[in-house]
Amino acid sequence: MLSDLIKEEGEVFLLGNEAIARGALEAGLDLISAYPGTPSSEIADSLAKACPLLRGKMDYYMEYSTNEKVAFETAIGASLAGKRAMCTMKHVGVNVAADSLFSFAYVGARGGFVVVSADDPSMHSSQNEQDNRWYGKAANLPVLEPSSVNEAKELSKLSFEISEKFGLPVIFRTYTRLSHSSGIVKLGKIPEKRIEKVKWERKPETDVVLPAHARKLKPELQKKLERIKNYFSEFSFNWIEEGDGDTGVIACGLSYAYVKEAISNLVSCNSDFDKPPVLKLSSMYPIPEQLITKFVSGLERVVVVEEVDPFIELHTRALLDIPVLGKMDGYLPMNYEFSIPVVEEGLARVFKTETSKDYNLIRRRAEEIASIAPPRPPVLCPGCPHTATFFAIRKAGGEVFPSDIGCYTLGINKPLEAVDTTICMGASAGVSNGLSYFIDGKIVATIGDSTFFHSGMAPLTNAVYNNLNYTLVIMDNSTTGMTGHQPHPGTGKNPCGNARKVNIEDVVRGMGVEFVEVVNSYNVRKLIDVLKKAIEYEGVSVVISRHPCAILWTRERRKKGRITTFYVTEECNVCMECINSFTCPAITFNERVEIDSQLCVGCAVCSSICPQKAIKPLKVIK
């Protein structure tokens, strides 16, 4: 809760992401820049809400940036000015920022610089399961990973000091299960602080990565890494817990929690099983070699417990001459997030003992019990303007549907089926460029407004430049819907400071697109007409389908008064157009077509597409 996030002292209950935010506040953060993405979003969202409340006490700048690379570079600017900066993003966001990350490693941090990468083991809401600890290895940067919510706060705060002490940007890795868990956090002080402008100090020998400079900077970076490696061997967030036997357990990040409970379960059910020694690690890179070597002295083998890739396992194998067990030879699963049972099963394999429960039996039995539970797949909300847009695209004769990432990816589902490809943000326009060379069919690509600003502009400019032929529909719901309604340049809003609105149509025209039309998404007839023209147009055409996100629109109207819902009259001849071509969670069919007035938000789109004109506003009958 916001009030707990900014509380002065005591013990409070915080979401993992709020704990990371609190750590940054306690470190006296000067700037937070972010592009939203699950599971990272609440870090920046909570700092956005706290920003005006802390003004005058603890000042900092907060911006939602247009994409992760921009967020990263904004934070670089702050760091080069000697200020403390954090930028937050989901794991795939680091791919977008990677170009800046690799070079900034050479330059080095001046003010504390922390990039938070929120990974998503099990892909709860992501397109892949990449393990961003590799970025530490590849870019020669330290990577930290907390094992609990309280530790997330402590480490987030400490990251700034580490960054300044070693002159390096720090990668702070969190993941869904930690970011979206809540726990008790012991608060430290938020310092009193104003922001003062400083004079720019030129340091071209480090700040300009000319080849001649870079050649000198690379060995410097390696030296810094060597020093930090030694520091991590003494790091207070890495520790050894004594135990018995010849096999040690290395528990990384949150896996430490699983290891603790799994071991206690194994001890409770096997009288001959003794608690093994455990090395708890929160520094993931560089590998604390001395500490690991010390831990294994006297041991005959170790097992590494870590989520996603066998990262520490591989490094430990290279370091030690005793057997290192883990994912690579199947003791623990290679994919998906861990849990107590998964780790207990893995340890039981290693220690040749029994798990406290027959988890496989439990899983099988549960699957059978759940088999009659109907699925509740995510759907586009009642009144979602995207539904109307997809419906219009199909009616207008679109044939090939490159799309993008956002709520509108749900347009993949029946009956809309207007999403054929989703690769990563911005790829709708990018992929359309390539398809348009070869595919015989009318290409109608879809992209959200936030996604357009994030990474849609470059590929669209490419289409103008190379004179390609397709239609790009920008689905402008005036928000970043998918990740919790963050603002973006098209909204002209910024929770903490001044903001100006950037008009999508001006941007598109400025790029040289000649066919540009803006249509209200709920005006389906007009939308179909315009789309037909856009599809016929030779060259790249852009249609901006605009209506605020139904959730925000409905919230606004509820504040003002009642909402007019719709109902199905006797004239309905059950042609099923509203269900089989259009679709809405509020429209149900059970012998008759009906509208659930609890769910209907009164967008009137179903009424406008009903061939019988059999859907009417409810107030008419009163």
Place this chain on the structure above:
Amino acid sequence: MTVKEINILIAGVGGQGAITTSSILARAAMERGMNVITAETHGMAQRGGSVEVHVRMGDVYAPLIPLGSATFVVSLEAVEALRYAAYMTEKTAIILNSKTIRPRAGYPDFEEILKRLEGVAGEITVVNATTIAEKVAVPQATNVVMTGMLAKKMERFGFELQNFEDALREIFPDKLRDINLRALKAGYGAME
């Protein structure tokens, strides 16, 4: 009385307030000086999808309840409980809202739901919490009514209604406080 571990799984449908319920429980545990961790589902499951929230109290480290270890399952919607059978054992007590939210894909027979749950759990209390919420407050307070029911059940671990009332006061803004206190008490009363 020292309690080693209490695991509570809250199941429901997006918008039913499963996360708010977990916040009340967590603060009630803190009132009692207990450690507590909760884990929530976000993202794709948000709108109209199934939502599960795990609440773990006591000597625990990991956010998710281990399989076969739920002390309580609070199901804000009837069929949702079925999805979480993996967490249940013969020691699990289920509090089940008999109110249904039917997705397009159909809905099983209520008796069949109960029969299946009886096969795995130790105890099932079926109540139409939504009706109670409508009577004393608003239907949206169904989750708080069910929290009140759970509060009664948790007395055996030393919890008192007061802990939940205090928690609730912390969480809800002034204007929603009284209505939710009524819902909490009504739920508690329904279990007596």
